[in-house]
Amino acid sequence: MSTPKNLSQQDAIQKIQELASSGSFVMLCTRLGHQPFNTCPMTVQQVADNGTFWFFSAKNSDHNQDIARDPRTQVLLSDPGSSDYLSLFGHAAIVNDRTKAEELWTATDKAWFENGIDDENFSLVKFTPSEGQYWDTKSNKMVTMFKLAASVITGNKAEIGETGSLSL
Numbered sequence: 752m753s754t755p756k757n758l759s760q761q762d763a764i765q766k767i768q769e770l771a772s773s774g775s776f777v778m779l780c781t782r783l784g785h786q787p788f789n790t791c792p793m794t795v796q797q798v799a800d801n802g803t804f805w806f807f808s809a810k811n812s813d814h815n816q817d818i819a820r821d822p823r824t825q826v827l828l829s830d831p832g833s834s835d836y837l838s839l840f841g842h843a844a845i846v847n848d849r850t851k852a853e854e855l856w857t858a859t860d861k862a863w864f865e866n867g868i869d870d871e872n873f874s875l876v877k878f879t880p881s882e883g884q885y886w887d888t889k890s891n892k893m894v895t896m897f898k899l900a901a902s903v904i905t906g907n908k909a910e911i912g913e914t915g916s917l918s919l
Contacts, residue, residue, distance in 0.1 A: 756915040763917040764802040766885055770837045771798050771828050780825035781817035789817055796855040802919055804878040811872055818843045824878055839883035846875040881919055888912035
């Protein structure tokens with residue numbers, strides 16, 4: 752990786768949107784003050800223009816109950832295919848917003864909520880990041896491996912992407 756490139760505000764939001772998009776899978780971590788903290792895989796419904804993540808969630812889920820007790824939340828993204836990684840800390844909230852739910856709903860979501868957004872167990876989780884770290888290789892896995900191999904052969908430091916902190 753190159754020298755860390757720390758990003759703030761709109762630049763940080765843009766980097767988050769590059770690395771996480773609708774349909775991405777992340778690990779949502781709750782109960783951060785306890786060991787072990789809870790983790791749950793979630794599908795990103797949207798990363799909004801302000802960097803907010805939206806997820807669909809069951810009202811009776813452990814993570815919803817955790818968020819109700821303590822909104823401090825961590826979101827971890829790992830894309831091994833591109834070797835991109837993202838770790839975000841922020842706060843989550845359970846939201847009941849029919850208009851937002853209708854905006855985000857797709858037919859495949861019915862696999863989780865039989866009655867759609869009218870399901871009595873349906874809710875939204877809104878995650879607002881405040882800070883984090885990213886690792887962005889800027890190329891696919893094959894190119895990254897080639898650069899690393901070339902670095903070993905030549906003895907030169909491999910420039911395979913960028914890393915840094917994110918502040919919103």
